[in-house]
Amino acid sequence: VFANNPVGQQRSPSAPAIQQEFADVLNAEERNEKRRARVKSEFEASWVAYRKHAWGHDELRPLSRTFKDWQLSSKGVGLTIFDSMTTMALMNMTDELHAALDFVLKDVNLEQNMRISAFEATIRLVAGLLSTFELTGEADRRLVDRAAMVMDKLLWAYNTSSGVPHQQVNLRTHKHWCPDWTAGGAVLSEFGSVQLELRTLSYHTGNP
Template sequence: MPHAPSPAAAAPAANAEADAGVAAALARNGADAAMAERVKTEFLHAWNGYRQYAWGHDALLPLSDGAHDWYGQSLLMTPVDALDTMLLMGLDAQADEARELIASRLSFDRDLDVKHFEIVIRLLGGLLSGYQMTGDERLLALADDLGTRLLPAFDSPTGLPYVYVNLRTGKVHGTESNPAEAGTLLLEYGTLSRLTGKPVYFEKAKRALVETYKRRSPIGLVGERFDVETGAWTRTDSHIGARIDSYYEYLWKCWKLLGDRDCKAMWDDSIAAANRHLPEEVDGALWYGHVDMATGTRTASLYGALDAFMPGLLAYSGDVDRARRLQASSFAMWNAHGIEPELWDYRKGEVVAPAWPLRPEIVESAWYLYRATGDTAYRDMGRSMFNDFVRYTRTDSGFAALESVVTKEKADDMESFVLAETFKYFYLLFAEPGTLDPEEMVLNTEAHPLRPMR
């Protein structure tokens, strides 16, 4: 009969096992730190390409080494979007140069019809985070000026914002909008309101969010499009993808950032309805698909790059088990072609829309899940995705969107959100946890960190 080893004999084995565990942990920490540095290096490659070929413009064209301005005149999209990423990465010289460019060159006194939602999440959000991280009053002054110029967008009969507003005249147009564009505004306007002491910003943006919520169906779902003047739905498909996605995100995050109890109540009601009607099990995997907002009847088995934010939101709000399962599905979609497509039919296992504009959402979810669980599998997932990202999209001057994740054909486009979000989430996934704590800072949908001021 075998005998158990004596305590004296067992001690060296236990110590050796402990030492091996410590060595493995140190090796992993070293590998993660090296990955964070690698992400920073690739970020600098993109930033230096912008600086060389597109300085002072909205965005770099990474195949032709040219520049692109959204509205024919630059609003410095890339510098504003990239500023807080550089600050988080400790790239102080680059951040200072970008901040001086913004403070000295950015003007919103322009006869331009701009898309309200995109300007809010990118420019207003970026200026506010930049101000909170640097204390540079010039950034807050720019944010206040921009906010004032954008306010006419809310002057519809319903309080739901028009799609476009002219920065100089306040003239508005674009009546068909959606829950994401109407409901993804309160983090930015709420922060601006508290920093400037002007309640109008908060009041207008909160009304838009509440008016969107009030139009939910009897089963608690919102549709994809509505008319801002009548409030009537023009497309009743319900899902978590484009035109709806960040509506859910801001219900939760407005509670986290602003402590608004109405947002918490709307979140509780809305996420319960989404979790009741949208999920679908296919071969043991969890997906969130499309249904009719009024009946819950399944309309499509579509999921894509934008939908991949939801695991992170679920993890952030405490629903970790569901988040894990949905992230596994997102990663399976990614691995089907080495990069995720814009739309994927999860029942057929087929690409529906093959483009990929360098989106961050799946990486964002990996970071939130890592923060929530400490499970190193999410860092391993991130390492795999970053390798694919660099392999298939890197150019001599930056990173290029893909026309097709199947063929890997590149497009001459590097949106500012690549520097605001995609690189930021990759970096945060591997950086020291204290770099940014989501319990202390709330990231807007463009990944601009905002500090609670309760």
């Protein structure tokens, strides 16, 4: 997919740039390269552990070498995979990114009877898909299609009298509600935080 467009080396050809361009400060490139190599090495070690002990689950428990899912009754949706794709793109980890893409585009089960935070799913699932799409030069439209599919499920949480979303939504039944810890109220900071993802999805789909 990315043969003519190395991952992490091109910005999105259509989306407006928002990243500041930083000049080399005090000729620090050699020092920074060592730091980059160390950070990448740590990420690679963490990713190997996740793939070995928690693949397809939401989180790795590194000490016990087991996994944790958002909801105990479900397998999870592989949150770590969605979260990690943009880092892989930036680090030019092509093989690892292709494995992650296979999971999010083909293997993940988004039809489970499980509750999920509409906010967390937006900033992690939807954002991960859209950011990866842009960081890989918009080479695979399936990422946008998958992001739109996820968002369609989450939009059930917005089916309220005010339009401000409830915090939780069930992926299968579409039931939505605010949990006890919010005292039955919506979390406005979450609603405000997802505007970037919503705007970006609208931009790439042409659907306001």
